[in-house]
Amino acid sequence: MLGAPEPALSLPKACPELVEGGLDLETWETMPGRLLPRAFFAEPPEQVAPRLLGKLLAHRTGGRLLAGRIVEAEAYLGPHNDPPDPAAHAHRGPTPRNRVLFGPAGHAYVYAIYGRYFCMNISCEAEGRAGCMLLRALEPVAGAGQMALNRGLAPGAPAKLLASGPSRLCQALGLTRLRHNGLDLADPASPLQVRDDGFAVSEVLVTARIGVHEAADRPLRFALPGNKCVSGPKSLTGECILLG
DNA sequence: ACTCGGATTCTCT
């Protein structure tokens, strides 16, 4: 656990320059909300993933803040689980690529995919034990204009096109393996953090994971029901659970 | 050393 919780800072609800250009950090002491402590992440991914929904992923870059609300995440299980999760990068044990997943919880695991994209995960479980959550979609909260630029889109592009999909999300926030893999998300000094601004989530949609071919039927994808920024086909159904 | 295919996205039909 970290020390005294930082004071919560609420954002102006509809500040156009904030939403468009990104928060100017010269005028703001801290990022919005409260930094999530490491303990939040030090649990199995199927438990942490649903709790991640509604939290903010915040990236401080170029003197600006790019932030979005997490609306979709998937759990990938480490090799200590029974049954195992063959879809997980960590399921055969540590390798040079996935070593972050076997370290302490709350660190970024960013990897390259298809030679042109990145995906971002957050490590979880106790140190020495692997597990992670893949961040699949954000609803833009700050810096939508910059996100559009990062994505090669016009400044007024629809929110749905900015960070809906794991690699779109990385593109929008400017996340790369070289610069962000291994970052400690629970460090108050980190440019990349997960924060809680008090957004309440009561219901969560649970479905199979997208794009995996092994363990394809396991209910390990979690999303905010009805949110327009959730990725994937609408035909992908599942059940709604109440968050405990 | 060599092969295989991927936790994706975009474009075109």
Add this chain to the structure above:
DNA sequence: GAGAATCCGAGTA
């Protein structure tokens, strides 16, 4: 709905 783009990590020899 199908096919291409495009690199490297991981498994096999």
